[in-house]
Amino acid sequence: MKVLKFGGTSVANAKNISLVKNIIADLKSDKTVVVVSALGGITDLILKTAALASQQDKSYMTSLKEIEDRHLVTIKELIPIQSQSKVLSKVKSELNTLETLLEGAFLIGEITPKLSDKIVSYGELLSSYIISEYFISEGIDTAYADSRELIKTNSTYGKAAVNFERTNHNISNFLTNCSNSTAVMGGFIASSVNGDSTTLGRGGSDYTAAIIANAGNAEALEIWTDVSGMYTANPRIVKQAMAIPKISYEEAMELSHFGAKVLYPPTIQPVLSKGISILIKNTFDPHAPGTLITKNKNGEGKTVRGISHVENIALISLEGPGMVGITGISKRFFEVLSTAGISVVMITQASSEHSICIGVDNHDADHAVQVINDAFNVEISQGKIKTVVAEKDLAIIALVGDNMKSHQGLSGKMFSTLGKNNVNIRAIAQGASERNISAVILKEDVKKALNTLHEEFFEENVKQLNLFVMGVGNVGAKFLNQILTQKKYLKEKLKLSIRVIGISNSRTMVFDEDGIALKNWPELLAKGQKADKELFFETVNKLNFRNSIFVDNTASQEVSETYNSYLRNSISVVTCNKIACSSEYSNYQELKDLARQYNAPFLFETNVGAGLPIIDTLKHLVASGDKILKIQAVLSGSLNFVFNNFNDTTTFHDVVKQAQEEGYTEPDPTIDLSGVDVMRKILILARESGNVLDIEDIQNDSFLPKESLETNNNADFFKTLTKHEESFQEMYRKAVEEDSKLKYVAQYENGKASVGLQRIPRGHDFYNLEGSDNIVLFYTERYPDQPMIIKGAGAGADVTASGIFADIVRIGNF
Template sequence: MEVLKFGGSSVGSSKRIHQVVEILDRYSKHGKVVCVVSAVGGITDKLLKAGQLALEKNESFAAEFDEIRKIHLSLVSELIPNANDYVLEYLEEELSYLKNLLDGIYLINELTPKTSDKLTSFGELLSSFIITEVAKHRGIDAVRKNSQELIVTNSNFTKAEVNYLVTNKNIRDYFKTAHQLTVLPGFVAKSNLGEITTLGRGGSDFTASIVAAALQVKKLEIWTDVSGMYTANPKLVKQAVPIEVLSYQEAMELSHFGAKVLFPPTVQPALDLEIPILIKNTLKPEDKGTLIKTHSNSTSGSVSGITSVDHIALLTLQGNGMVGIPGFSKRLFEVLALEKINVIFITQASSEHSICFGISEGDADLAVTSVNACFEYEISTRKIRPVEVEKNLSIIALVGDRMKNHQGISGKMFSALGKNNVNVRAIAQGASEKNISAVILENDVKKALNALHESFFEVKTKQLNVFITGVGNVGHRLLSQIEQQRKFLKNELRINLRVMGISNSRKMYFDEEGIDLGNWKDHLEQGEQASLDGFLEKATQLNKRNSIFVDITASEAVSQMYSSYLKRSISVVACNKIACSSEFHNYKTLKNLSKKYNASFLFETNVGAGLPIIDTLSNLVASGDKVTSIQAVLSGSLNFVFNNFDSSTKFHDVVKEAQKEGFTEPDPRIDLSGVDVARKILILARESGYEMNLEDIENDSFLTKANLESDTVDDFYESLSEDEEHFQKLFSAAIANNSQLKYVAEFDKGKAKVGLKEIPQGHPFYNLEGKDNIVMFYSHRYPEQPIIVKGAGAGADVTASGLFADIIRVSNK
């Protein structure tokens, strides 16, 4: 004998009922089947709503009834074409009884628990009749048996208690000679006085469990709209997968904490006899589902699942007067029990100074009033404080039989939460070590579940969520590189990189599932108006784990937002030099915020585009070496300019070409004035451990006074044309000295300067070509032969590559 239960979601439409009957047909060919069904999806709520409207003398209850009638008649019409008179007459008769009951509620203005049970029973009675008739229409040897004739209860309406002695005998006697398929309405029963009762929440599961236990079947199958119990809520964690095997205790823990597939009390009869329970998906019957049995016997990992429960309030009773005084806990929980307030979570400090407990948010106000009243004397004498309450909280929990004695689970859990700025308000772990629970803000639940799932179930795969502002030339190349490398990152580096938000100066666009990078320009054009605060607010609101803000602008205003991102544990990757070359206090603040909030602050592209200059320097410092001197050509744009400028060219034209190729900043005055190079050497000095500001750097400019005083970029270019003779003289003087012009940055003995220099033959800078950069680090370990980093130091592609490398580096934190 097989016992199958189908929930409301499984019988919510003609298509789904057809799938249910297909499953029953297949099973009934191999043995006798008992099928327990819930009401058609949504009907129980509609019945209760109609009853409430009738009670309130609201005549629209009739419209609600008409909708209920229409749903059931439509199902018959779609599933049993040309249904015989008996089917339609029965339905109309039952619906007529329902209408009379609603009319009675309306007339006498009363809806007792007893009447409510009678009202809600119509859902299961109607659905079980329809499914039976559909099965008969398919040629299955089927019969409907009214569960009210089998299950006997007391008269505790809306949540009746079962008389198992009588009920079990009824079930066994009836099924001694059963049809191939017997359909039972779930949820409904009758009292020993013959009154209609219901079994309360999860009543259909309860009916199936009662029948399975009475018949002592090999397993109980519960069919729903998901493929079993998942490692986490699949609506919140896209990577969640069904769990193949769970122990009873694991399943009960997961169900208690938000996995709504089972309601633990309703399957107790099956659990008492250790009958395995198989959770299956009506929509995907081929899926394995989840088997729940005495022991899971799984060796797949220490944690079986991660779950949560929302709308929690955390109440704290504390005070010095509690220490060493017995009876406080008893009084506290006694008053909560008297008010029928269920306690979900408990923790107490070992000092006995405080007791913290979690309850449903809806019970919080009553709990505060009741507890304060109970301890009125102690509060008035200041032995304890009035109850403190926090709302808008959730509980997240790790569950698993194999967590016991498995070292490091708690550390791994709280490390994952901490890295993602999820603040834990309270912690509880039982001595069984099968559940570790933490109270967090409700807004952080999705991020927390994903972070924990990534840590415990996705093994080596790490998800990075990127928000990019400044999608111009470099930004365009970065997005192209990300799109090109996504598959490689996932397969080879186990990194799932998603761009969640993009912005330029006009528009910004976000997609919680990740932006389609093949079509990002169109999406951006259709986005909302851009704002720096709006971009931050949206990134914060999405609240994604491992979030990274990427700044590809030259904007001071954008750089001033870094601290706000870091404080939210959002890493910052920047090619914008302004922040790191601003006042030393601001630079140090950003570095400290990065440490405090465990968010990376990376800016490799500040100095040499894609060259590993800062990385090399950081490794030197980290190893205990001390940088004493730096000599460098740090401007790829200026190197390009002076490598292409000669007596046959015009300085104005070469600068124009450099800007066109993307080697200069949007305002080339930043490059040619030496400010850009000064910022770079300042950053290297600071990263070497020296405290300096921009004004400490000597800037020997090669530009004329007219160049430096130009008001606009156009004026600047005009002045370059007018001062061509000045630039030709610089070139001629270098040639006369058998030298090359290079714009050099120097740092030595705590002092720095930048300026145009004539570099003689034989010097490492002499043959520096194109837009290349070069940096020479002298240190205690490298006093004579420096460490040299050389390569392309400008250009959209290499800058994008440097940003990309920093983004990947975040994944290693």
């Protein structure tokens, strides 16, 4: 014999019920018992209708009409016309009785638990009758059974306790005397020994099926739902979650207790003692293997089998010096909660006996606080115990697996993984069996925590990075293209999965939680909402993705001023924007401190040398204990390009114009030619060397005429270049006369920094620097005479984009 239970989604409408019929028709079993829930959504609708009636709100009649319509429509769509009369008559009769019960609740203005069970039972009574008649009309040899006549309970309405002796006897007799191959009955409902309708509590239909399976010694219990088994995590939250092929009873109970909604925890109890397997299947994908729940033999299976969670949890702590060494405190504490009917979800106690912490449902929190404070009023007034308060809007997240106890370091791995994404842990609990490690976190962090842990324990170490990109001009566009072309390589070779979730330019911005399609991002961005940097941040923060990275490809001071907000929310920052790191030293240091405090990397390799590993190399030198003695560098690709192309056959104006048009300079070329850009770069290198310095401390020997420096727009600036062409030619002639080349040099030594145009003699490391290349000489205690040299392309959209990309990869490898 097999027992199959179909949930509300599986029997939500005529179309779904026809799928159930197909499953039953294809079964190869001598006897099949089908347990069904109410039509999808009907139980909630009945409860709503009853609440309205008890409040003497006449709109309950509208809800009742909706209940009636749902059932009558289902009958007309399922049952052939010639067979409908009998079914419609029976269902209308039952609905009339339901109306009478609701009218009674309306007249007296209240609803008792006993009446509530009577009313809510009609969901399963009606669905099971309709489905049984549909099966008969389709030629399936079917008998209808009223579960209330088989399952007997006490009179605890809402969550009745089963009298298994009488129940097993009733079911055994029914199965023995039933000659039909298939029997259909409603789940969730039962009756007391006095014959009053009772219900089995949340998930009661699963429980009904397990009770039938136990009493009938079934070969298997199948739970049919809308997902293909129990998953490694909630697939609605973790897209990469996968069905678990096989799992133990104990693991299934742990997962279902902590929120795996495909199975109700008490379901397993009736079948556990007899070793009856449970198979979780998908009504809408019946050929999917599903999950087999059975006895775990000889440590089969992976270490961690699943990650689950329960939301809407509140923490309540009983603590105070008066608890230490005092016997009976725990007994009193839990007796108070038990008497008040409050279920405790989790318990943790410090070894010092100074506190006991419990987790309860948010709904019970205020009541729990009241009864505990009342019970310990004397100790609270004497200062021996603190007044109890509830911390709400939390969630429990749990790792589950039978074999966790035989593997060291799982707790550390779990907490380290959460810590790296700044998921704060409020409480921890682990049973002696070590089958479950639970942690209480903020409810808003659930999505991030689940995805982070799933990535760590189930996804073969593929780390997902979620990018939010601001600025998609030359550099930003190249960067997005590099991500697109390298996506496959990164996943296969570096185990990194990079998604761009948000993009913004100065006009519009667009977000996609599943990742923006980079093949057509310009079109998507053009159709996006109006750009707003505050709203952009709020969206990034609200999405709360793990491994979130804000990428700034702009040169905007306003954007740079948002970095601290991102870092404070554990969102990493990668930028080619030099403004933040060359701003006041206190701001620079704050950003560095925030990055450490909130475990959010702040990387800006492209601030100096574009794609060259200058800052990274400097960091490694300092971290290894080396001391920087002197830095000499040509750090402006723009100025190097200009002076490499300027001679007596060209004009300074034309060369600068060419540099601007080819993207070597900032949109405002005075930033480059005035030396401000180079000042920022040497300032950043000095700071990264461990020195306290501000930009005002740097000497700038500008080669530009004062008139050029004082212009307010590009047109006027270029006019001054033409006007002072002779002075530029004079600089060139002097360099030629000395067999030298003009290079704009930055230097730092003995706490002092300077920038300015120099004539570099033949043989110097800077002399043969071509095109827009950069070069840096690091003189250190380990390299005092022959410096460490870094040289290469230091400007251009491609190399800058690649430097940003490299910083993203660095974060992925943290």
